[in-house]
Amino acid sequence: MNIGISCYPTHGGSGVLATELGIGLAERGHRVDIISYSVPFRLGQFHANLYFHEVELTSYPLFKHPPYELALINKMAEVAKAANLDIIHAHYAIPHAFSAYMAKQILIPNDPKVVTTLHGTDITLVGLDKSYYDLVRFSIQHSDGVTAVSNFLKKSIIDEFKITRPIEVIYNFVDTDRFRPNSSDTCRCYAPNNEKIVVHVSNFRSKKRVLDAIRVFAKIQEGLPAILLLIGEGQDRNLANELVAELGIQDTVHFLGNQDYVESILPCSDLFLLPSEKESFGLAALEAMSCGVPVVGTNAEGIPEVVRHGEVGFLHDVGDVEGMTESAVALLADPELHGRISQNARTLAVERFSADTHISHYLEFYEKILAGP
Numbered sequence: 286m287n288i289g290i291s292c293y294p295t296h297g298g299s300g301v302l303a304t305e306l307g308i309g310l311a312e313r314g315h316r317v318d319i320i321s322y323s324v325p326f327r328l329g330q331f332h333a334n335l336y337f338h339e340v341e342l343t344s345y346p347l348f349k350h351p352p353y354e355l356a357l358i359n360k361m362a363e364v365a366k367a368a369n370l371d372i373i374h375a376h377y378a379i380p381h382a383f384s385a386y387m388a389k390q391i392l393i394p395n396d397p398k399v400v401t402t403l404h405g406t407d408i409t410l411v412g413l414d415k416s417y418y419d420l421v422r423f424s425i426q427h428s429d430g431v432t433a434v435s436n437f438l439k440k441s442i443i444d445e446f447k448i449t450r451p452i453e454v455i456y457n458f459v460d461t462d463r464f465r466p467n468s469s470d471t472c473r474c475y476a477p478n479n480e481k482i483v484v485h486v487s488n489f490r491s492k493k494r495v496l497d498a499i500r501v502f503a504k505i506q507e508g509l510p511a512i513l514l515l516i517g518e519g520q521d522r523n524l525a526n527e528l529v530a531e532l533g534i535q536d537t538v539h540f541l542g543n544q545d546y547v548e549s550i551l552p553c554s555d556l557f558l559l560p561s562e563k564e565s566f567g568l569a570a571l572e573a574m575s576c577g578v579p580v581v582g583t584n585a586e587g588i589p590e591v592v593r594h595g596e597v598g599f600l601h602d603v604g605d606v607e608g609m610t611e612s613a614v615a616l617l618a619d620p621e622l623h624g625r626i627s628q629n630a631r632t633l634a635v636e637r638f639s640a641d642t643h644i645s646h647y648l649e650f651y652e653k654i655l656a657g658p
């Protein structure tokens with residue numbers, strides 16, 4: 286099969302998932318053409334059967350902003366023609382799904398099928414904005430196939446956008462060979478006295494509630510020696526800095542910025558914090574689970590579908606810093622409990638969210654769409 290993938294190249298979950306899917310499909314012998322404004326960071330090394338196409342932006346004095354969507358549509362149509370694409374798979378509705386629809390119009394009668402995967406805020410936040418709502422609804426209705434990354438998200442699409450067409454839930458997945466428990470000590474330099482290592486990975490947007498992660502950590506370290514690794518960049522970074530200074534915990538909190546290889550950091554950590562207010566799935570937590578790291582977080586949106594409360598971690602209401610702290614301390618202070626939850630986390634990732642199973646699911650879905658009217 287020839288599959289075009291359009292996604293964001295940055296450190297967000299939708300781009301990660303799209304890239305990992307592309308790599309997995311290419312490894313199975315399919316031709317994959319990734320279309321984006323720069324090379325997705327997760328692409329890493331060279332992969333046979335996988336091609337990257339940069340969307341080039343041309344500016345002109347008339348344009349206040351160079352029209353990215355138009356350049357993307359044009360690039361999609363160009364690649365689809367040259368690579369004889371069967372499918373254009375758009376990840377995140379804005380602007381990829383509508384751009385794929387437009388590319389398809391250009392290509393009629395040799396048009397590929399358009400598959401759209403909705404990831405989260407394209408439905409629950411940005412897509413609800415009046416400036417995008419009708420466009421997102423149109424794109425969903427006019428895709429040949431639509432998938433959602435959780436049951437929560439499927440229900441939101443139906444409820445918020447009054448969608449009646451079928452939507453397939455295909456959970457996000459993780460490469461359990463790369464994200465695995467090991468005796469890595471790469472981040473032990475931050476914990477020279479064997480302190481517990483607590484990790485938070487996000488894009489530092491307000492809905493991720495990184496300040497709650499810091500507050501939980503501050504309380505954890507009152508009771509036991511611990512350090513916090515904050516991975517990511519975003520608008521709340523300065524607030525996070527200020528809070529760390531206000532709480533006087535600068536020596537034990539380390540801002541690592543964006544990291545391309547979190548699989549080197551996660552295995553040597555003891556706990557992952559996910560205090561999000563909005564999270565349709567929580568791919569970052571799944572990657573931690575795959576490394577055998579227990580998760581403490583919130584029961585928001587789709588998180589409980591991934592982080593099973595009491596089995597692979599503990600979930601509390603959004604903003605319940607006390608509750609999250611209690612669970613975190615209970616886990617970190619009890620090696621038997623920690624060992625059990627860590628083992629469960631790894632097992633759940635392998636048995637329920639492996640790349641192999643879910644890439645097969647996507648392929649079956651493509652075949653169904655290609656066989657359709």
Ligand code: GMT
Nearest residue numbers: 297298299404405406564565566567568
């Ligand atoms: O808006 C974001 O948080 C970024 C977004 C993305 O496109 O990277 O993340 C969403 O997609 C991920 C991959 O499917 C999910 O794991 C995240 O839960 C989801 N984020 C939200 O729903 C807030």
